Amino acid sequence: MNPQDRPSHSVGSPKAASATPVLETRNLNIYYGSFLAVREVSMSIPNNQVTAFIGPSGCGKSTLLRCFNRLNDLIETFRVEGDLNYHGQNLYAPKVDAVDVRRRIGMVFQKPNPFPKSIYENVVYGARVNGYKGDLDELVERSLTQAALWDEVKDKLKTSGLALSGGQQQRLCIARTIAVQPEVVLMDEPCASLDPISTLKIEELMHELKQQYTIVIVTHNMQQASRVSDVTAFFNVRLTDTGKRSGYLVEHDRTENIFQNPKEESTQEYVSGRFG
Amino acid sequence: MALTSPEISPPVIDSLERKNSFRSLFDIVMTVVVAVFLAIALVPLIAVIAYVIIQGGSRISLDLFTQLPPPPMVDGGGFANAIVGTLIMVGLAALISVPIGILIAIYLSEFSPPSVARAIRFATNVLNGVPSIIVGVFAYGLIVLTFKTFSALAGGIALSVLMLPIVIRTSDEALQIVPPDVRWASVGLGASDYQTVLRVVVPAALPAIVTGVTLAVARASGETAPLIFTALFTQFWPQGLLEPTPSLAVLVYNFAGVPFKNQQELAWAASLLLVLLVLITSVIARFATRRKIY
Numbered sequence A: 001m002n003p004q005d006r007p008s009h010s011v012g013s014p015k016a017a018s019a020t021p022v023l024e025t026r027n028l029n030i031y032y033g034s035f036l037a038v039r040e041v042s043m044s045i046p047n048n049q050v051t052a053f054i055g056p057s058g059c060g061k062s063t064l065l066r067c068f069n070r071l072n073d074l075i076e077t078f079r080v081e082g083d084l085n086y087h088g089q090n091l092y093a094p095k096v097d098a099v100d101v102r103r104r105i106g107m108v109f110q111k112p113n114p115f116p117k118s119i120y121e122n123v124v125y126g127a128r129v130n131g132y133k134g135d136l137d138e139l140v141e142r143s144l145t146q147a148a149l150w151d152e153v154k155d156k157l158k159t160s161g162l163a164l165s166g167g168q169q170q171r172l173c174i175a176r177t178i179a180v181q182p183e184v185v186l187m188d189e190p191c192a193s194l195d196p197i198s199t200l201k202i203e204e205l206m207h208e209l210k211q212q213y214t215i216v217i218v219t220h221n222m223q224q225a226s227r228v229s230d231v232t233a234f235f236n237v238r239l240t241d242t243g244k245r246s247g248y249l250v251e252h253d254r255t256e257n258i259f260q261n262p263k264e265e266s267t268q269e270y271v272s273g274r275f276g
Numbered sequence B: 001m002a003l004t005s006p007e008i009s010p011p012v013i014d015s016l017e018r019k020n021s022f023r024s025l026f027d028i029v030m031t032v033v034v035a036v037f038l039a040i041a042l043v044p045l046i047a048v049i050a051y052v053i054i055q056g057g058s059r060i061s062l063d064l065f066t067q068l069p070p071p072p073m074v075d076g077g078g079f080a081n082a083i084v085g086t087l088i089m090v091g092l093a094a095l096i097s098v099p100i101g102i103l104i105a106i107y108l109s110e111f112s113p114p115s116v117a118r119a120i121r122f123a124t125n126v127l128n129g130v131p132s133i134i135v136g137v138f139a140y141g142l143i144v145l146t147f148k149t150f151s152a153l154a155g156g157i158a159l160s161v162l163m164l165p166i167v168i169r170t171s172d173e174a175l176q177i178v179p180p181d182v183r184w185a186s187v188g189l190g191a192s193d194y195q196t197v198l199r200v201v202v203p204a205a206l207p208a209i210v211t212g213v214t215l216a217v218a219r220a221s222g223e224t225a226p227l228i229f230t231a232l233f234t235q236f237w238p239q240g241l242l243e244p245t246p247s248l249a250v251l252v253y254n255f256a257g258v259p260f261k262n263q264q265e266l267a268w269a270a271s272l273l274l275v276l277l278v279l280i281t282s283v284i285a286r287f288a289t290r291r292k293i294y
């Protein structure tokens, strides 16, 4: 499964790849109630690159991802310890406005979840709630074009977003997210419910988008991680003293290193499919 | 079956066939049983509608909708005043119960802590089970005695108490059906909680909420007991919110029991109108649910 076609230049730490990390965690512990779901994660997300999170189910990839835009605030039992900085500013500082954070750090979910509104209204929703003053028509065309959906839907912008195919819906959700012009786009298994052609379209899209955005993607598909990402973080779960399973970061490096030359045995086993 | 080996497959297929014929016999018997019970369930509905149409249908004319009820022994007349009175009181009840009910449902489904939600849902179910005559007595004590007059206001409030739990329950269920994903999507785009509720969740639940409101209106317009205690009845046009007010339901109750043929016919015609009202609202409700989103 090692992608031989990938040029294995620049062997170094992810920090070296980019001067200023957009997001940086230090000893981040994430709890649901008393359950420690993710422990002691220290990592940084480099600017204008695609970072992939890989790891077995339940190791806390989604949990960590949702911390990055404070979406976990919606879960009552959720609690976080440690530092999570966005351009050096602690996202969980009391003064920080979570709504503002989410506008700058957008999210695409595993299951396409367009609003039960027209395609047009789906795309402009973020602009409307944020009091955007510009030209909405232009915003719709620009966002849908960026999401590689414009040609397919330009004649039916008034039809419901729910009437699109799954792959189109997911691209609509991407268009909706980038219409807010966030700095970071978080994607939680964006291709999990899509066919190979739609998956390919979205992967191509990510290559386009990283010129403008910083992307973090969770994926269970090793080929996808190796195709789209510049940096890969491998997470695993282990039993704690109390017998609960909690996730932790095993290794975080340039993608080619993770796939061809990992430091940890478990990483090697996971990426080559010999895991558990 | 294709996978079983050739030697043992014939007996297996044989026994399968026998079982199958038994099963299809069972299917037929059950279908007949179900059809019979369906017919039994439909008989009262059809009988009521047919009986009311036969008894009241002959009396349907424009006069019913334009004229006042006649005094005893006088022919003709109608019950326009009762139609107007019913509209006023049901309208008043809807004006009170729909906004309050929907707001409570929004609070329940979107904002309340689970323990509070459980308590309110329980209270709503209890209120739904309170006999309507008790609601009438309550409104009598609260409004009629305070204002020292039977009134449309008291009637409307009594009906609103009956409508409230229906509106709350159906709206609450409608809101909860909206998948959490779309709430997450909205919040993830930088919408505040109330923007999420107003712009995404409520619009998505609206068809089902409309259904609930229509059913509540249908229920309220046929209620008699609470109105006997609160709005009473008059032979005249409604005079104002703080005056006794006629209604179709109370007209049926009053006129059905008197020994005058004309009044009895009017009672049947009013019954027919009420039954039609319930039918029409149910059809509207069906139509609204057909357009439902989730």
Ligand SMILES: Nc1ncnc2c1ncn2[C@@H]1O[C@H](COP(=O)(O)OP(=O)(O)OP(=O)(O)O)[C@@H](O)[C@H]1O
Residues within 6 Å of the ligand: A032, A037, A055, A056, A057, A058, A059, A060, A061, A062, A063, A064, A075, A077, A245, A247
């Ligand atoms: N809302 C929640 N409340 C309580 N525990 C949760 C909640 N969400 C997730 N968990 C727990 O946190 C741990 C990590 O879950 P998470 O969904 O982040 O894993 P994941 O790595 O994304 O898995 P998958 O690959 O299956 O999506 C799991 O043990 C899970 O049971």
Ligand SMILES: [Mg+2]
Residues within 6 Å of the ligand: A061, A062, A063, A188, A218
């Ligand atoms: Mg996940």
